[in-house]
Amino acid sequence: MEQSWRQAKAAFAAIALPPLAWLLLFFLIPLAVIWAYSFGENTGPVTIDLTGTFANYLRAIEPIYLEIFWKSILIAGLTTILCLVIGFPVALAIAFASPRTKTWLLMLIMLPFWTNLLIRTFALIAVLRENGYVNFALEWLWNNASWAMTLAGFQPLGEFEPLKLLYNNAAVVVGLVYVHLPFMVLPLYSALDRMDRSLMEASLDLGAGHLRTILLVVVPLAAPGIASGVLITFIPALGAYLTPDLLGGTDSQMIANVIERQFKRANDWPFGAALSFLLMYLTFIAIAIQTTLQRRADRRGA
Amino acid sequence: MSEAATPRPRRERPGPLEYLRRWPLRIMVGGTLFFLYLPLITLMVFSFNDSRRNIVWEGFTLKYYEKAFSNASLIEAFTNSLTIAFATTILSVILGALAAVMLWRFRFPGKAAAEGGMALPIVVPEICMGVAMLVFFARVMPLPQGLPWPANLGAIIIAHTSFAFPFVATVARARLASFNRELEEAAKDLGASEWRTFWDVLVPHMKPGLIAGALLAFTLSLDDFVITFFTAGPDTVTFPVKVYSMLRFSISPEVNAASTILIVVTVALTAIGLHLQNRNAQKTKA
Numbered sequence: 145m146e147q148s149w150r151q152a153k154a155a156f157a158a159i160a161l162p163p164l165a166w167l168l169l170f171f172l173i174p175l176a177v178i179w180a181y182s183f184g185e186n187t188g189p190v191t192i193d194l195t196g197t198f199a200n201y202l203r204a205i206e207p208i209y210l211e212i213f214w215k216s217i218l219i220a221g222l223t224t225i226l227c228l229v230i231g232f233p234v235a236l237a238i239a240f241a242s243p244r245t246k247t248w249l250l251m252l253i254m255l256p257f258w259t260n261l262l263i264r265t266f267a268l269i270a271v272l273r274e275n276g277y278v279n280f281a282l283e284w285l286w287n288n289a290s291w292a293m294t295l296a297g298f299q300p301l302g303e304f305e306p307l308k309l310l311y312n313n314a315a316v317v318v319g320l321v322y323v324h325l326p327f328m329v330l331p332l333y334s335a336l337d338r339m340d341r342s343l344m345e346a347s348l349d350l351g352a353g354h355l356r357t358i359l360l361v362v363v364p365l366a367a368p369g370i371a372s373g374v375l376i377t378f379i380p381a382l383g384a385y386l387t388p389d390l391l392g393g394t395d396s397q398m399i400a401n402v403i404e405r406q407f408k409r410a411n412d413w414p415f416g417a418a419l420s421f422l423l424m425y426l427t428f429i430a431i432a433i434q435t436t437l438q439r440r441a442d443r444r445g446a
Numbered sequence: 447m448s449e450a451a452t453p454r455p456r457r458e459r460p461g462p463l464e465y466l467r468r469w470p471l472r473i474m475v476g477g478t479l480f481f482l483y484l485p486l487i488t489l490m491v492f493s494f495n496d497s498r499r500n501i502v503w504e505g506f507t508l509k510y511y512e513k514a515f516s517n518a519s520l521i522e523a524f525t526n527s528l529t530i531a532f533a534t535t536i537l538s539v540i541l542g543a544l545a546a547v548m549l550w551r552f553r554f555p556g557k558a559a560a561e562g563g564m565a566l567p568i569v570v571p572e573i574c575m576g577v578a579m580l581v582f583f584a585r586v587m588p589l590p591q592g593l594p595w596p597a598n599l600g601a602i603i604i605a606h607t608s609f610a611f612p613f614v615a616t617v618a619r620a621r622l623a624s625f626n627r628e629l630e631e632a633a634k635d636l637g638a639s640e641w642r643t644f645w646d647v648l649v650p651h652m653k654p655g656l657i658a659g660a661l662l663a664f665t666l667s668l669d670d671f672v673i674t675f676f677t678a679g680p681d682t683v684t685f686p687v688k689v690y691s692m693l694r695f696s697i698s699p700e701v702n703a704a705s706t707i708l709i710v711v712t713v714a715l716t717a718i719g720l721h722l723q724n725r726n727a728q729k730t731k732a
Binding site for chain 1: 463464465470471472474475478479481482483484485486488489492540541542544545547548550551552553554560563564566567569570571572573574575577578579580581582585586604605607608611615640665668669671672676685686689690693701702705708709712713716
């Protein structure tokens, strides 16, 4: 049973004060300042007047910025779907592996997650660039295919053109999937691992195929894990800065890149503050949707 | 990890549920691991390649490691990153442990708000937190410029602690859920003071959680680019920020060498942390 704070005031103060004070001073106050700035105006190179204007928010919903918001949501959504499609079978295979293999596979999935995000993105650039590995392999295949065609008496294929795999929207999605896949696999795995297997066995015994069993039995049972996996993939993908910055082209700006520009080069802090808070509201909406769905699912289950 | 490590009784018969034995899933798992590791392994292997641009193997060399080690600004950035990560870990473990005990032990007005506030740094997009820290240290609480090392890293350490300690609190609190409150009462009945009960009864129980939390805080700090990018001044460069600026100018194998060192350091630390955690888990079980 929890103790009332009144029963041990001194202990409560000693325990609660440091973390609460830190949170207030070094987290909530900075956010509050940004929030206040989002209703302000630039009146000089370094002065911002808090005039209570909504102009920054009105500017943020102009078509050009709305489009960037929409694009960020689409890219994050596509990333989440791809992570789910790739991550679900992987999590399923791990959950049903032998304990020893399971430990190893989990370790292998988690290891890239511990290595630096910037280094992983940089490594991906080296693989995808025009004289990188993927193009190297494709060129080899192309030349062999060309050789095979001449053997068969056809015209050889033309010169190999390296694919432009970097600096476009597809590269951003590939990069985000690469970075966020472990985020998806781990919650899926823990949901699948806890699942009551006898239900699957019953479904298989009663004549349903594997695909049917997975779609109609496993997926509904693992729904909470799927929902939390989707959420923890979608949120960081939506606010991603580094991946679109390094892998994207001129038209693959996501919302975080626009915010960065307002605070650094454009030096328009109030507008950047408004965009930051809009991104934060989007995040909260995503969390609220997930919580509501979860609650509804819990009620149905109870 | 410790959960996965404990073997669970399972039927020996190769059942229909052994999905890892089916080839479509084998291809899927293999393909995913290939996708995850190919870039990293390529990066590590080619840090030893004796060629600047080519992806063809030209021979083994350590010259990029020599270059990286003689690059004073790279070494400085690396030292800064490790110092920041250590300081962040210590602060985060203390604050996180206190926050976990506060939420676990007490009933107090505004508890729901405190819980929500603790969860905020985990969910707020890092770009938002980055700009908030930029504005805070530029306008609200400017730290004096030109402090001697390591005091000049203060702003970054504060920013990292703010996002890392709620993670430690979450892990430590999950661990406290298995604590038997009667032990605490027994210690107090037997005359232990608040402090002794905390230090000799609660903290030992929380230890595996705190080690896991410390590991998490260390990696989060070492890994962070975005928040540091906004908080760092021109004279306080961390390793990710340095690598980022090197990448902007040119892709040189020196970055491969430096990255390989960081990967090895992180993997080694993670392995040590997991080992300690497993040993602790076994000790508590025995």
